[in-house]
Amino acid sequence: MxxxxxxxxxxxxxxxxxxxxxxxxxxxxxxxxxxxxxxxxxxxxxxxxxxxxxxxxxxxxxxxxxxxxxxxxxxxxxxxxxxxxxxxxxxxxxxxxxxxxxxxxxxxxxxxxxxxxxxxxxxxxxxxxxxxxxxxxxxxxxxxxxxxxxxxxxxxxxxxxxxxxxxxxxxxxxxxxxxxxxxxxxxxxxxxxxxxxxxxxxxxxxxxxxxxxxxxxxxxxxxxxxxxxxxxxxxxxxVMPLQIFSILGMLLAGAAGSLFLLLLIRRFVLGAEVEGVFTLFALTFFLIGVMLFGLGLLGEYIGRIYQQVRQRPxxxxxxxxxxxxx
Structure with missing residues (x-):
């Protein structure tokens, strides 16, 4: 410059x-x-x-x-x-x-x-x-x-x-x-x-x-x-939004692992539980929403790179x- x-x-x-x-x-x-x-x-x-x-x-x-x-x-x-x-x-x-x-x-x-x-x-x-x-x-x-x-x-x-x-x-x-x-x-x-x-x-x-x-x-x-x-x-x-989603991904992965262990312990202690199915559905939809939003945010950055490399007036x-x- x-x-x-x-x-x-x-x-x-x-x-x-x-x-x-x-x-x-x-x-x-x-x-x-x-x-x-x-x-x-x-x-x-x-x-x-x-x-x-x-x-x-x-x-x-x-x-x-x-x-x-x-x-x-x-x-x-x-x-x-x-x-x-x-x-x-x-x-x-x-x-x-x-x-x-x-x-x-x-x-x-x-x-x-x-x-x-x-x-x-x-x-x-x-x-x-x-x-x-x-x-x-x-x-x-x-x-x-x-x-x-x-x-x-x-x-x-x-x-x-x-x-x-x-x-x-x-x-x-x-x-x-x-x-x-x-x-x-x-x-x-x-x-x-x-x-x-x-x-x-x-x-x-x-x-x-x-x-x-x-x-x-x-x-x-x-x-x-x-x-x-x-x-x-x-x-x-x-690039902080991308960094935020990286941290959020690690937190959600930790939470999902903890939930898995909790459900596994309850399975052996209390036996099969049908009531937890709807909770799992809610958590699944929440995680899907977070992932889609993260993909959209990543797409914003990639889209700007795409617009830039075309070098149109x-x-x-x-x-x-x-x-x-x-």
């Missing part, structure tokens, strides 16, 4: 904001109305230039057309990357990293749950020398179930991966160019960008940011997709709207 210092072009902006977009036609104009004024204020406060990199992740509504119109209005600071298909939020961010030119890169969702005005807080931390700025959502505007499940998964992920992120679900984060460069060099087919970036950080920090209700539409992450995302996170950064870009370089 090449760790040589990153060279910046003299005309490159210092700040790049990367925004993945998927079926957000109802809220994009509201995003534009708040995003550009917020960044214009940051420009004057911190004396830095900016660009916005929108990545349309194969939207099936009018999102691509709305982004194209916005590019026509502000071509000086707007770049639009159009995917040929839907490849997922994290692949959209990876593409945004590839096309972003700034020394600082901030990721932001398009649904306005993270207010664009909070970008100022992240820029301040980056200016103070932090290379990774994580965020924690204040007064989170989600359902009780979603918040409870998120806390449980945060705790589980922290124990398994040793990656400390208080709020893994908040995608509004800041990265120094060095971190972006290292993340872009990783060719993993499945990854979780905030966790991956954290492993490269020398001076990380977490700050609190405001959280609002979605301006329009609903979350693009279903329960199944959230489970898949957490599988990617755990299996991508730790992680995403396909159909077009990029940007000003021609002079």
């Amino acid at each position: 090449n760790n040589s210092p990153i060279q910046f072009s003299s005309d490159a902006p210092r700040l790049s904001v990367v925004i993945p977009v998927y079926n957000e036609e109802d809220g994009l104009n509201a995003l534009f109305d708040r995003l550009y004024p917020a960044l214009d204020q940051i420009t004057s406060q911190f004396a830095l230039s900016y660009e916005i990199v929108f990545v349309n992740d194969g939207s099936k509504d009018r999102s691509a057309a709305i982004l194209a119109m916005q590019y026509e209005k502000r071509p000086d600071v707007t770049r639009v990357v159009l995917f040929a298909n839907n490849f997922g939020q994290h692949m959209a961010i990876m593409a945004g990293f590839e096309y972003a030119r700034g020394e600082y890169v901030i990721t932001l969702d398009a649904d306005l749950q993270n207010p664009p005005e909070e970008i100022r807080k992240i820029v301040r931390q980056l200016e103070e020398g932090h290379d990774y700025v994580g965020t924690i959502r204040e007064n989170r505007q989600d359902s009780w179930f979603r918040k409870s499940a998120s806390r449980a998964m945060n705790h589980l992920r922290d124990k398994m991966t040793r990656i400390t992120m208080t709020d893994q679900g908040c995608m509004m984060r800041g990265y120094h160019r060095r971190i972006v460069h290292l993340v872009s060099q990783c060719e993993e087919a499945n990854t979780f960008i905030p966790a991956l970036a954290y492993t490269f950080a020398n001076k990380p920090i977490e700050i609190s940011v405001k959280h609002e209700e979605r301006f329009a539409g609903e979350s693009k992450y279903s329960l199944y997709q959230l489970i898949r995302l957490n599988f990617d996170l755990v299996t991508g950064f730790s 992680r995403y396909m870009v159909s077009a990029v709207l940007e000003q021609a370089k002079s």
Whole structure:
């Protein structure tokens, strides 16, 4: 891996904001109305230039057309990357990293749950020398179930991966160019960008940011997709689940041996017992369930190896709207 210092072009902006977009036609104009004024204020406060990199992740509504119109209005600071298909939020961010030119890169969702005005807080931390700025959502505007499940998964992920992120679900984060460069060099087919970036950080920090209700539409992450995302996170950064099942297998083998000895002793002391048959059935079904779950977990790791060795492109870009370089 090449760790040589990153060279910046003299005309490159210092700040790049990367925004993945998927079926957000109802809220994009509201995003534009708040995003550009917020960044214009940051420009004057911190004396830095900016660009916005929108990545349309194969939207099936009018999102691509709305982004194209916005590019026509502000071509000086707007770049639009159009995917040929839907490849997922994290692949959209990876593409945004590839096309972003700034020394600082901030990721932001398009649904306005993270207010664009909070970008100022992240820029301040980056200016103070932090290379990774994580965020924690204040007064989170989600359902009780979603918040409870998120806390449980945060705790589980922290124990398994040793990656400390208080709020893994908040995608509004800041990265120094060095971190972006290292993340872009990783060719993993499945990854979780905030966790991956954290492993490269020398001076990380977490700050609190405001959280609002979605301006329009609903979350693009279903329960199944959230489970898949957490599988990617755990299996991508730790082999502890496999180690847990190895220990569990040894414990169950010991318990099964002890049960066998107990039944053997009872057979000679008390004679044949019909009542124990149903207990054995229950134990058998339990052990079968544990073995099937363990095989499924092993399959998750093997499946990721299979996806990786095929070396297929992680995403396909159909077009990029940007000003021609002079």
